[in-house]
Amino acid sequence: MVDQVDLRVSLGDIKLKNPVMSASGTFGYGQEYENFVDPAALGAVVTKGVSLNPRPGNPPPRIVETPAGMINAIGLENVGVESFIRDKLPWLAERGALVVANILGESVEEYEALARRLDQAPGLAMIEVNVSCPNVAAGGLAFGADPATAARVTSAVVRATRLPVMVKLPPLVSDVTAVARAAVDAGARAISLINTIPAMALDIETRRPRLANTIGGLSGPAIKPVALRLVWQTARAVSVPVIGIGGIMNAVDALEFMLAGASAVQVGTASFVNPRAVLDIIAGIETFLRRQGLADLKSWIGRLETL
Numbered sequence: 001m002v003d004q005v006d007l008r009v010s011l012g013d014i015k016l017k018n019p020v021m022s023a024s025g026t027f028g029y030g031q032e033y034e035n036f037v038d039p040a041a042l043g044a045v046v047t048k049g050v051s052l053n054p055r056p057g058n059p060p061p062r063i064v065e066t067p068a069g070m071i072n073a074i075g076l077e078n079v080g081v082e083s084f085i086r087d088k089l090p091w092l093a094e095r096g097a098l099v100v101a102n103i104l105g106e107s108v109e110e111y112e113a114l115a116r117r118l119d120q121a122p123g124l125a126m127i128e129v130n131v132s133c134p135n136v137a138a139g140g141l142a143f144g145a146d147p148a149t150a151a152r153v154t155s156a157v158v159r160a161t162r163l164p165v166m167v168k169l170p171p172l173v174s175d176v177t178a179v180a181r182a183a184v185d186a187g188a189r190a191i192s193l194i195n196t197i198p199a200m201a202l203d204i205e206t207r208r209p210r211l212a213n214t215i216g217g218l219s220g221p222a223i224k225p226v227a228l229r230l231v232w233q234t235a236r237a238v239s240v241p242v243i244g245i246g247g248i249m250n251a252v253d254a255l256e257f258m259l260a261g262a263s264a265v266q267v268g269t270a271s272f273v274n275p276r277a278v279l280d281i282i283a284g285i286e287t288f289l290r291r292q293g294l295a296d297l298k299s300w301i302g303r304l305e306t307l
C-alpha cells in the first residue's frame with residue numbers, strides 16, 4: 001500500500017489533476033450538474049459541441065435506450081459560440097475548472113472561424129475538434145473519415161489559435177492509425193476517441209424508427225470493446241497523448257483504457273445513469289492504484305502485458 005497516489009497527467013503543456021474528463025454533449029456546460037459535481041474536481045470539463053451559430057438540433061424523440069447502451073440524435077443542438085463565451089464559459093472559469101471546448105462545423109472555414117473566436121476566450125485551456133460531423137462539401141462524409149480531410153481541418157484550427165488542439169476521431173474509419181497520424185502531423189497535441197457509432201432502432205408495432213432522425217449514434221457499454229481496440233491501436237501509432245472514450249461506466253473500464261495506452265479518459269453515457277459517475281471513477285482509480293502499490297498513474301498507463 002502507498003499513502004499518496006499521484007493521479008496527475010500531462011497533455012502536452014496542459015496538466016490535469018486527474019485523468020477523468022466529461023465527454024462532450026453528456027455534461028452540458030457543467031452547470032447542469034451543479035448539484036452533483038464540482039467541475040474543478042475533474043481532470044477537465046469538455047463542453048457540449050459548439051458551432052458558429054446556434055443550432056436547434058433534431059426534433060424529438062432524440063434518445064432511445066438499447067441493450068447495453070443508448071442511441072442519440074440530438075443533432076448537435078447548441079447555443080452558438082457567442083453565447084458559449086458570454087453565458088457558459090464564465091461559470092466554469094469562476095469555479096476553477098479546466099475547460100476544453102468541443103467544436104463542430106460544416107466546413108473547414110467554420111472550424112477555423114470557431115478556433116479564431118475561441119482563441120481569445122478567457123478561461124479556456126484547450127480545443128477539442130469533433131471531426132465526426134458531415135462534411136457538406138464532400139457529400140456528407142465525416143471530416144475524420146479520411147486522413148487528408150482530417151489533416152486539413154486540424155491544420156486550419158491549429159493555425160487559428162494558440163490553444164492546444166485535440167482531435168476527436170470517429171470510429172468508422174478504414175485505418176484509424178492513418179487518420180490519427182495525419183491529425184498529429186497537422187499539429188494535433190492529443191487524440192481523443194471514439195465518438196458514437198452510427199446506429200438505429202425500430203418499433204415493429206408502429207413500423208417506425210424510434211428516433212425522429214431515424215439514425216443516431218450508439219454509446220455506452222455496448223461500444224466499449226470497439227473503443228478499446230481503436231484506442232490501443234492509436235496509442236501505439238502516435239507519440240501524443242491519447243484520450244480513451246466509449247462505454248466507460250466505472251473505474252475498471254477507465255483503468256482498462258489506460259492500460260491499453262490512454263493517458264486519460266472521457267466519461268459520457270455513465271453520467272446519465274449516475275450523475276456522480278465521474279467522481280466515483282476518480283475515487284475508484286485511486287483506490288485501485290493504492291491497492292496495487294503504485295504511487296502514480298504513469299506506472300499504469302500503457303503497461304499492458306502480452307498473453
Ligand SMILES: Cc1cc2nc3c(=O)[nH]c(=O)nc-3n(C[C@H](O)[C@H](O)[C@H](O)COP(=O)(O)O)c2cc1C
Pocket residue numbers: 023024025026048049050072074076102130168194195196218219220221223245246247248266267268269270
Ligand atoms: C447525448 C449525447 C450527445 C453528444 N454530443 C456530442 C457532441 O456535441 N460532440 C462530440 O464530440 N461528441 C458528442 N457525443 C459523444 C460523446 O462525447 C462520446 O464520444 C460518446 O458518447 C462515447 O462515450 P460514452 O459511451 O461514454 O457515452 C455525444 C454523446 C451523447 C450520448
